[in-house]
Amino acid sequence: MKNDEFIVVRLEGVHKESEDTTTLTIPYDLNSKPGQFVMLWLPGKGEKPISISGEKDGKFQITICAIGSFSEAVSKLRKGDKIGFRGPFGTHYTIPKESTSLAMVGGGYGSAPLAYLAEQAALGGKKVYFIEGARTKSRLLFSERMKISGAVLLTCTDDGSEGPKCYSPDVLKDLLENHKIDKVFSCGPEIMMKRVVEISQNAGIPSEISMERYMKCGIGVCGQCCVDELGLCMCKEGPIISGELALKIREFGSYTRGSTGKKSEL
Amino acid sequence: MLSTELAGIKLPNPTVLASGILGVTGSSLTRVSKAGAGAVTTKSISLKERKGHPTPVIATYAHGMANAVGLSNAGAEETLLEIGYAVKNSPSPVIASIFASTITEFGKVAEAVSKAKPHLIEVNISCPNVDDEFGRPFACDPGIAAVVTKKVKKSTSIPILVKLSPNVPSIAPIAEAVAKEGADGITAINTVGPGMLINVEAARPVLSNRVGGISGPAIKPLALKCIYDIYKSTKLPIIGTGGVTTGRDAVEMIMAGASATGIGTGVYYRGIEIFSKVSEEIQGLMDKEGYNSIEEMRGVAHEE
Ligand SMILES: Cc1cc2nc3c(=O)[nH]c(=O)nc-3n(C[C@H](O)[C@H](O)[C@H](O)COP(=O)(O)O)c2cc1C
Numbered sequence: 001m002k003n004d005e006f007i008v009v010r011l012e013g014v015h016k017e018s019e020d021t022t023t024l025t026i027p028y029d030l031n032s033k034p035g036q037f038v039m040l041w042l043p044g045k046g047e048k049p050i051s052i053s054g055e056k057d058g059k060f061q062i063t064i065c066a067i068g069s070f071s072e073a074v075s076k077l078r079k080g081d082k083i084g085f086r087g088p089f090g091t092h093y094t095i096p097k098e099s100t101s102l103a104m105v106g107g108g109y110g111s112a113p114l115a116y117l118a119e120q121a122a123l124g125g126k127k128v129y130f131i132e133g134a135r136t137k138s139r140l141l142f143s144e145r146m147k148i149s150g151a152v153l154l155t156c157t158d159d160g161s162e163g164p165k166c167y168s169p170d171v172l173k174d175l176l177e178n179h180k181i182d183k184v185f186s187c188g189p190e191i192m193m194k195r196v197v198e199i200s201q202n203a204g205i206p207s208e209i210s211m212e213r214y215m216k217c218g219i220g221v222c223g224q225c226c227v228d229e230l231g232l233c234m235c236k237e238g239p240i241i242s243g244e245l246a247l248k249i250r251e252f253g254s255y256t257r258g259s260t261g262k263k264s265e266l
Numbered sequence: 267m268l269s270t271e272l273a274g275i276k277l278p279n280p281t282v283l284a285s286g287i288l289g290v291t292g293s294s295l296t297r298v299s300k301a302g303a304g305a306v307t308t309k310s311i312s313l314k315e316r317k318g319h320p321t322p323v324i325a326t327y328a329h330g331m332a333n334a335v336g337l338s339n340a341g342a343e344e345t346l347l348e349i350g351y352a353v354k355n356s357p358s359p360v361i362a363s364i365f366a367s368t369i370t371e372f373g374k375v376a377e378a379v380s381k382a383k384p385h386l387i388e389v390n391i392s393c394p395n396v397d398d399e400f401g402r403p404f405a406c407d408p409g410i411a412a413v414v415t416k417k418v419k420k421s422t423s424i425p426i427l428v429k430l431s432p433n434v435p436s437i438a439p440i441a442e443a444v445a446k447e448g449a450d451g452i453t454a455i456n457t458v459g460p461g462m463l464i465n466v467e468a469a470r471p472v473l474s475n476r477v478g479g480i481s482g483p484a485i486k487p488l489a490l491k492c493i494y495d496i497y498k499s500t501k502l503p504i505i506g507t508g509g510v511t512t513g514r515d516a517v518e519m520i521m522a523g524a525s526a527t528g529i530g531t532g533v534y535y536r537g538i539e540i541f542s543k544v545s546e547e548i549q550g551l552m553d554k555e556g557y558n559s560i561e562e563m564r565g566v567a568h569e570e
C-alpha cells in the first residue's frame with residue numbers, strides 16, 4: 001500500500017548562503033528532479049514544504065530563508081541534528097531533449113530549484129543563461145555554484161549594488177531579443193513570473209514556472225493548495241506548470257489562499 | 267444503472283467525495299464532480315474562521331492515514347461563495363458540511379450555508395480530533411445528537427444528513443435518535459479513534475496534535491459494521507464511508523445498507539480518477555452478480 005511516512009536522518013552539513021539563508025545537506029538518496037519539493041519536519045517545530053535546491057551522490061539539499069518561526073528554527077540547526085522529511089512531491093521542470101540554450105529567471109530564494117536545474121542542464125551539455133534578481137547584492141544566492149556549473153550569470157538588483165539596477169524580467173527581454181533561447185524557466189515572486197511568462201510568450205518561446213500555494217498535506221488530499229478555476233492541486237499537478245497553463249489559472253499573479261482557505265491579494 | 271437517491275436528491279452514481287478531502291474551494295469541488303463523483307461534500311464549515319492545528323496535520327502509515335487538520339476553514343460567510351460556485355458549476359449535487367461547538371451555533375451555520383443553496387447539508391457532529399476544545403463529540407450522546415438534529419432541521423428547509431462517529435459502544439441508538447428528530451439521511455463513519463503514530467528516529471508522535479482521526483483501508487471493517495447496524499435500526503438513506511478504495515469495497519457498503527459511498531482517503535491512493543474507476547468497478551460487479559440497480563443491491567447482506 002502506498003505510504004509517505006517521514007524519514008528522519010541526521011544533517012550532514014549546514015551552509016550559510018547569506019545572512020538569512022541556509023542550505024542543509026541531507027544524506028539520503030531522494031531521487032528527486034529539479035522543481036520538486038519535500039515536506040520538511042522539525043519535530044516539535046512543525047512542517048513546511050521546501051523546494052529541493054540540489055541532489056547528487058546520494059545527498060540532497062534544501063535552502064531556507066529565515067522569515068518565520070519555523071525557518072528561524074531551521075537556521076539554528078547544526079550538523080548532526082535530526083530532521084525529518086517526506087517526498088519528493090510534485091511536478092518538475094523539463095529540459096527539452098532537442099534544446100541547446102536555456103534561460104532561467106530566479107527572484108530571491110526562487111533561485112534554489114533553478115540552481116539545481118541549471119546544474120543538471122549544464123551536465124546535459126546545454127548552454128544556460130541564469131538571470132538572478134534580488135533586492136540587494138547580499139541577497140544574491142548561488143553565484144559560486146552557477147559559475148562552477150558554467151552558466152552565464154546575469155545579475156541585477158533593485159538598488160544597483162550588483163549588476164544593472166533593474167528587474168530580472170527586463171534582463172530576460174533583452175536576452176531573448178539578442179539570443180536564440182529554446183525554453184525559459186522561472187521561480188520567484190508571482191508578479192515577476194507572470195511577466196516572465198508574458199515576455200516568453202510574446203517571443204514565441206515555451207516557459208515553465210513554479211506556482212506555490214499554501215500546503216498542508218503535499219499529497220493531493222487536503223485541498224488547501226487548489227487554484228481557481230481549474231481546481232488543480234499545486235502540490236500534485238504543480239508546483240511546476242507551463243506558462244501557458246499558468247495564464248489559464250485566474251489567481252496566478254493575483255491572489256492566494258492561506259491556512260484557513262481565506263483569500264488574500266498577492 | 268448506477269444512479270441512486272439520497273433524501274430525494276438524485277445522484278448519477280453512488281460515489282461521494284467525503285468531507286475534508288479536496289473540499290476547500292468551489293473550483294476543486296467542481297473538478298472532482300467533473301471527474302466523476304456522484305456528489306461532492308465541502309470541508310466542514312463553522313460560523314467563524316478557524317485556524318486548525320499546527321502542522322504536521324496529515325500523516326500516512328502502512329494501512330491508512332491519521333489526520334488532525336482541526337477543522338480549519340474560512341468561516342461560513344467567506345465559504346458561501348465557494349459553495350455557490352460549486353452548486354452552479356458541478357454536474358453532480360453538492361453537500362455542505364457544517365459543524366459548531368454549541369447547539370445554537372449549529373442552527374446559525376445551517377441557516378448561513380443554506381443561502382448558497384447546496385443540495386444537502388451534512389451535520390458533522392463527529393470529529394474526533396478537537397476534543398481538547400469541544401469535549402466529547404456530540405455524536406457520542408444520543409440526547410445531544412437529537413437536539414442538534416432538531417435545531418438544524420428548524421433552521422433550514424434543505425434536507426440534512428447527520429454524520430455519525432464510530433467511536434461509541436453502539437451506533438444504532440444514535441442513528442435512531444437523529445432519525446426521530448427528522449434527519450433525512452445519515453453519513454457514517456467519521457474517522458476512528460483518535461489514534462497515534464510515532465516516528466522511532468524522532469522518538470515522538472508524528473502529528474503536532476499528537477493524536478488524530480484514523481481513516482483509510484484499516485477502518486473499513488469497522489465502517490461496514492456501523493452501516494449494517496444503522497440500516498437495521500432506521501429506514502434512512504446512508505452514505506457509507508470509511509476505507510473505500512475499490513468498487514468491491516463500495517459494493518460491500520451498499521450490501522451492508524448504504525445508498526451511496528463516501529470516498530476520502532482513497533483519493534490519496536488512486537487520485538481523483540478514483541470516482542470514475544470505482545463506478546466502473548461497481549458496474550462490473552453488478553453485471554457479474556446480476557443486479558440491475560443500486561437499490562436492488564442495497565442491504566442484501568441482511569437477508570437470512
Ligand atoms: C484529511 C482529512 C480531513 C477530514 N476532514 C473532515 C471534515 O472536515 N469533516 C468531516 O465530517 N469529516 C472529515 N474527515 C473524515 C472523512 O470525511 C471520512 O469520514 C473518513 O476519513 C473516513 O473515510 P475514508 O476512509 O474514505 O477517508 C476528514 C478525513 C481526512 C482524511
Ligand code: FES
Nearest residue numbers: 218221222223235
Ligand atoms: S497540500 Fe494538500 S492537497 Fe495539496
